[in-house]
Amino acid sequence: MTGRLLETLKARFPDDVLQTHAFRGDETVLLKKEALLKAAVFLKDELGFDFLMDLTAADYLPREPRFELVCHFYSSKHNYRLRLKCPVAGADARVDSLTPLWAGANWFEREAYDMYGIKFDGHPDLRRILMYDGFEGHPLRKDYPLKKRQPRTPHRE
């Protein structure tokens, strides 16, 4: 089956698949972000990928598009995994939410939003999850300083 999945996706979405690779056996598809939702529907309904194992993002700062949305899908029927990535531009970073398809995407997307500031269109309740309300910035962005402190109450003299 190695390679067949990637070929299927390339054949199905010829205009949207930007790149595929299988580094160390992890099959990966790089997809235009506009096609994320329809590709996810295709994966879930027709290829049997029933689990959204993980959803996160990564920041490749000097590069543009700056962010990458990274989803790991798992099919329990075929015992197969697939990584789907979408480049997301730094200015007005937003992608479609996967919550209509997987309820588990809710918290994963909230975390990606909290850590990277990527907005998810169609998410029912997009707010910070690990950081508190009023926190400024998004800590996992590469331009967020490692040692920056934002205490909730000012230090006493």
Add this chain to the structure above:
Amino acid sequence: MNTKNTETPKNWSLEALEDGRMVLNMGPSHPAMHGIVRVLLTVQGERVIDSDVEIGYLHRGFEKTCENVTYNQCVPYTDRLNYVSPFINNVGFALAVEKLMGLETPPRCWYIRVIMSELSRLTDHLTCIGANAMELAAFTVYFYLINAREALYRLTDSAAGGRVTPAYTRVGGLTRDLPADFKRDTAEVFKTVRRNLDDADKLLTRNRIFYDRLHNIGRISKEDAVSLSFTGPALRSTGVGLDVRRTAPYLVYDRFDFDIPVGSNGDNYDRYLVRMEEMKQSMRIVEQALAQLPDGPVNHPDFNVTLPPKEDVYGNIEALMAHFKLTFEGVKPPKGEVYQAVEGGNGELGFYIVSDGTGRPWRVRVRAPCFALTGGLSQMIKGGYIADIISTFGQINMIGGELER
């Protein structure tokens, strides 16, 4: 003293809504919420109508920290993810980096990693069931199970040199080999564990009070569990027999004979039974692994990966240079990205690592099993009694370190 200021912050008050509903705050300093999770409940009488689970009280920036240290310096941080089963985190991280580097460790290392992972699974389940029983007022069971856990901690301590934070693995191997009489000690400890498990089994499994507090509570259907990305005992309790040790056998899990217990009802009682059985299976795996344990080195021979022996460091210049470079610059995986899943105590523990070719990871992402589980908590407690939150939350086995990283 100024007592005039009686106004409390809005979300800390008991707010009465129309038609008898009430907003009730539970946690974060509620004893059963482990001090780090806050649940805002909308209740009608004793029934939970709606809830909002709020986390983030233990966020330490694990992922950000890892981006700024070398790969081996991440290992002690991984201890603090799921701190009741630290070896599984160590092994998962080491396997991910080794996969990134395309590296294979010696066979003895595989077996030791399996043994330590399974001992960790035991401590994880013992803590979960013990604490859960205690929260439901079965305090005696807690002491039996914590006694067993302590015996296991002493055993793993003898190998790794750390009780809760062992940092046992390194990229390409382990910090040290097992001590000489580890096999004998394990047999002794397992006698204690089996005795304590039997005690707990007799006290809990057919105990009317315990059964009523767990049976049909926190139920979740197979479809919902899959949709919510549940893994581990919580998923298996619904009847889906998925286990990374079986679906994608890493290390040498394909060489052992063990069963994956599954439930049928998807409730707390099934989760309890699944965990009880998994502990027996873990002991089976450890016994088989110890019987098959091959001799030989535990570390990869390449000095670009593992530290050379001290005699060489002090004896020749090549080993000294390798030692220096490895300590300061760390291992350097090639450019690329991998995802490695291992079966943690609570489910699939995944490490997604992106390397840019330097000694520090560009991105480390932990797919924590109880993050998805806690995300499903709202759904599991909906419609139940307030008191049932305790048993459901306990059987989710939320571990703050891994939930919030």
